[in-house]
Amino acid sequence: MEQAPKGSREWKAFEAAAFCLLYVQEHDKLEDFAHYYRERLDPNFKIKVERDFGTRAEAEVWLKSGEALHRMQIRIDGKGFLVVQLPGRLTLMNNPLPEELGTDDSED
Numbered sequence: 001m002e003q004a005p006k007g008s009r010e011w012k013a014f015e016a017a018a019f020c021l022l023y024v025q026e027h028d029k030l031e032d033f034a035h036y037y038r039e040r041l042d043p044n045f046k047i048k049v050e051r052d053f054g055t056r057a058e059a060e061v062w063l064k065s066g067e068a069l070h071r072m073q074i075r076i077d078g079k080g081f082l083v084v085q086l087p088g089r090l091t092l093m094n095n096p097l098p099e100e101l102g103t104d105d106s107e108d
Contacts, residue, residue, distance in 0.1 A: 032071075035071065047073055047080075047097065047098060048073060049073050049074065049075050049080075049097065050072045050073055050074055051072070051074045051075070052074070052075045052076075053074065053075070053076045053077070054076075054077060055076065055077065056076055056077075056092075058076075059074060059076050059081070059092060060092075063083065063090050063091070063092065068083045068090050069083060070083060070084065070085035070090065071083065071084075073095065073097075074092070075097065076092075078100075079094070079096070079097070079100065080094070080095045080096050080097035080100060081093065081094060081095055082094075082095035
């Protein structure tokens with residue numbers, strides 16, 4: 001930031017990045033950020049599919065069983081889903097796997 005003039009686009013970008021990092025730290029989301037960083041930037045990071053299900057109904061039963069954890073990647077009928085913690089419950093969110101996107105970087 002010291003090299004960019006105050007108020008410039010670069011300075012504002014650094015300031016926004018600093019605020020983002022403070023937000024992550026203050027809201028105890030460092031683990032989430034580290035996971036995101038590895039997933040997006042580390043070329044050696046592999047997505048691990050935790051479970052495979054034939055149907056959405058089977059996955060929903062498992063979700064309610066108490067075995068599912070926030071951020072688990074699962075596969076239902078060949079499609080990727082992510083377990084997401086919402087207030088008071090877990091749910092499934094579409095999250096395509098690398099093989100669905102044409103880049104096979106998953107780890108089974």
